[in-house]
Amino acid sequence: MILVTGGTGNVGGSVIRQLLDAGEQVRVVTRTDAATRASRGRTIPDGVEVVPGDLRQPQTLRTALTGVDRAFLFPVFDAVDGFLDAARQADLRQVVLLSSSAVTYSTPGWIGEQHLRVERAVAASGLPWTFVRPDAFMTNDLAWAHQIANGGVVRGIYGKSACAPIDPRDIAAVAVRAILDRLVGEAYLLTGPQSLTQIDRVHIIGEVLGKPLRFEEQTREQFGEQLLRELPAAAVEALLDILAATDGTTAAVLPTVEEVTGRPAFTYAEWVATRAADFGAAPI
Ligand SMILES: NC(=O)c1ccc[n+]([C@@H]2O[C@H](COP(=O)([O-])OP(=O)(O)OC[C@H]3O[C@@H](n4cnc5c(N)ncnc54)[C@H](OP(=O)(O)O)[C@@H]3O)[C@@H](O)[C@H]2O)c1
Numbered sequence: 001m002i003l004v005t006g007g008t009g010n011v012g013g014s015v016i017r018q019l020l021d022a023g024e025q026v027r028v029v030t031r032t033d034a035a036t037r038a039s040r041g042r043t044i045p046d047g048v049e050v051v052p053g054d055l056r057q058p059q060t061l062r063t064a065l066t067g068v069d070r071a072f073l074f075p076v077f078d079a080v081d082g083f084l085d086a087a088r089q090a091d092l093r094q095v096v097l098l099s100s101s102a103v104t105y106s107t108p109g110w111i112g113e114q115h116l117r118v119e120r121a122v123a124a125s126g127l128p129w130t131f132v133r134p135d136a137f138m139t140n141d142l143a144w145a146h147q148i149a150n151g152g153v154v155r156g157i158y159g160k161s162a163c164a165p166i167d168p169r170d171i172a173a174v175a176v177r178a179i180l181d182r183l184v185g186e187a188y189l190l191t192g193p194q195s196l197t198q199i200d201r202v203h204i205i206g207e208v209l210g211k212p213l214r215f216e217e218q219t220r221e222q223f224g225e226q227l228l229r230e231l232p233a234a235a236v237e238a239l240l241d242i243l244a245a246t247d248g249t250t251a252a253v254l255p256t257v258e259e260v261t262g263r264p265a266f267t268y269a270e271w272v273a274t275r276a277a278d279f280g281a282a283p284i
Pocket residue numbers: 005006007008009010011012029030031032053054055056074075076079098099100101133134135136137139140168
């Protein structure tokens with residue numbers, strides 16, 4: 001039995017589907033009930049054992065971990081110790097942790113520091129571990145969906161800031177190979193297959209949807225104000241600093257996804273095509 005945390009999320013959801021495809025028995029721990037999941041479009045596939053639980057309430061994890069051999073761990077920053085204690089008691093054989101490429105930055109910033117703390121706790125737990133360290137997710141750009149569906153102008157800052165965004169299906173594919181092949185003691189740094197600026201990405205979305213779109217620059221203050229409605233101040237500052245630092249650069253593209261999975265990583269256009277409905281277009 002494999003336990004998936006974060007199984008209603010972008011990466012964990014794909015981990016579940018790929019484990020089921022591989023014929024594995026999967027259990028998911030979630031804070032949400034079926035009706036809430038359905039209303040958020042985050043259903044859990046049939047055949048998965050669903051256990052109510054919360055990583056912040058370790059007493060809820062005992063049942064979830066009973067009879068489990070390996071686990072995919074979503075990094076709830078302040079809640080890893082309780083999970084690790086329960087996992088040790090359950091004699092877990094492998095923790096595959098969703099981490100972040102930010103842990104490798106020379107200045108990790110708030111985001112990198114939070115993930116580093118989780119990685120260190122997992123490494124110190126004595127449990128066999130694997131770290132999956134992705135760069136920016138393609139799904140981050142779903143934050144543009146409302147603007148794309150309503151007027152086609154995406155407002156932001158540092159339009160020429162570049163990253164090599166990755167499809168969560170590829171992050172999941174690497175995590176699943178790590179679980180199935182018991183790739184223990186490895187840290188996989190993952191990027192998507194292309195360096196793309198924000199302006200490039202808006203154009204690709206427009207091409208795939210067949211709709212003219214453009215990127216419009218805001219001030220750092222205007223943009224920061226919007227982000228503060230969704231994220232803690234430290235995370236907003238960290239994100240703004242990353243955008244500033246990558247403005248006018250070309251992002252490194254790594255071969256890790258293909259090396260681990262044996263197939264190329266999904267392109268940005270391929271990802272957009274799967275999410276056309278979210279961007280307000282008829283499914284392609
Ligand atoms: N976005 C990026 O560019 C980026 C880059 C590198 C790394 N990352 C890492 O990836 C994460 C996002 O992954 P994602 O997009 O797959 O997530 P997501 O779609 O935002 O979903 C969050 C998941 O976490 C679960 N969760 C949150 N708090 C929980 C708790 N207290 N107990 C149990 N489950 C909890 C939720 O489960 P329920 O609601 O069902 O309980 C849900 O399944 C980030 O937080 C970061 O650590 C992100």
